[in-house]
Amino acid sequence: MIELYSWPTPNGHKLHIMLEEVGLDYKVHPINIGKGEQFDESFLRLSPNNRIPAMVDNDGPEGKSISLFESGAMLIYLADKVGKFLSSEVEARYTTFQWLMWQMGGVGPMFGQSNHFSHYAPEKIDYAIDRYNNECRRLYNVMDKRLNEVDYLAGDYSIADIATFPWARSYERRGVKISEFPSVSRWLTEIDNRPAVMRGMKILTNLREENKKFTDEEREVLFGAAQFKKR
Numbered sequence: 357m358i359e360l361y362s363w364p365t366p367n368g369h370k371l372h373i374m375l376e377e378v379g380l381d382y383k384v385h386p387i388n389i390g391k392g393e394q395f396d397e398s399f400l401r402l403s404p405n406n407r408i409p410a411m412v413d414n415d416g417p418e419g420k421s422i423s424l425f426e427s428g429a430m431l432i433y434l435a436d437k438v439g440k441f442l443s444s445e446v447e448a449r450y451t452t453f454q455w456l457m458w459q460m461g462g463v464g465p466m467f468g469q470s471n472h473f474s475h476y477a478p479e480k481i482d483y484a485i486d487r488y489n490n491e492c493r494r495l496y497n498v499m500d501k502r503l504n505e506v507d508y509l510a511g512d513y514s515i516a517d518i519a520t521f522p523w524a525r526s527y528e529r530r531g532v533k534i535s536e537f538p539s540v541s542r543w544l545t546e547i548d549n550r551p552a553v554m555r556g557m558k559i560l561t562n563l564r565e566e567n568k569k570f571t572d573e574e575r576e577v578l579f580g581a582a583q584f585k586k587r
């Protein structure tokens with residue numbers, strides 16, 4: 357049985373989709389990051405960076421349990437475990453890794469900062485909003501060009517798409533007009549229509565309304581001094 361520690365955010369949804377796609381038995385434990393549960397000692401033992409998602413596979417290699425943090429590593433692990441969504445052929449495997457790293461190092465952090473400065477920061481700083489929204493637009497452009505050449509980021513549907521979809525779907529939040537990126541639009545629709553994606557995107561969503569404004573308490577936990585305390 358796989359135990360997933362998660363919350364309904366784009367990084368959480370990557371694993372919700374993947375677990376639905378691969379069909380393994382799993383249980384989700386909500387970690388309410390607005391209430392500071394990511395700082396609980398028991399969670400920090402699984403995820404030392406105090407971020408969701410984290411995962412324990414009680415039936416890991418050689419029948420032993422294995423604990424993982426960082427969504428990209430978790431996707432690779434699950435793909436290898438079931439032999440799906442990541443080729444074992446070297447070139448195809450590294451093509452998938454490239455696009456997965458592109459999501460982890462580019463799309464995730466830049467879209468996250470765009471969210472922060474456009475929607476959460478207490479003051480509106482035009483330079484920061486423009487900087488990150490322009491960077492998002494650049495990344496949509498890279499994606500559009502790629503998806504004009506191939507059906508999915510790594511050629512076939514893979515963990516690179518599963519990692520990117522939960523971030524790319526909310527283009528409106530970044531001031532992006534999807535009509536400017538027709539191949540991304542086609543790709544979003546195809547992924548959105550996958551039954552496992554539909555199921556995965558619903559997981560834990562009863563606990564938090566999507567794109568809801570943070571309360572003062574949540575804001576303090578996520579952006580205030582609590583974040584930077586030495587642990």
Ligand SMILES: N[C@@H](CCC(=O)N[C@@H](CS)C(=O)NCC(=O)O)C(=O)O
Binds near residue numbers: 367394406407427578
């Ligand atoms: N690189 C990490 C990023 C994870 C991440 O940023 N998670 C956010 C939610 S989307 C989180 O746990 N935030 C809690 C906090 O900021 O304290 C991954 O992909 O797993």
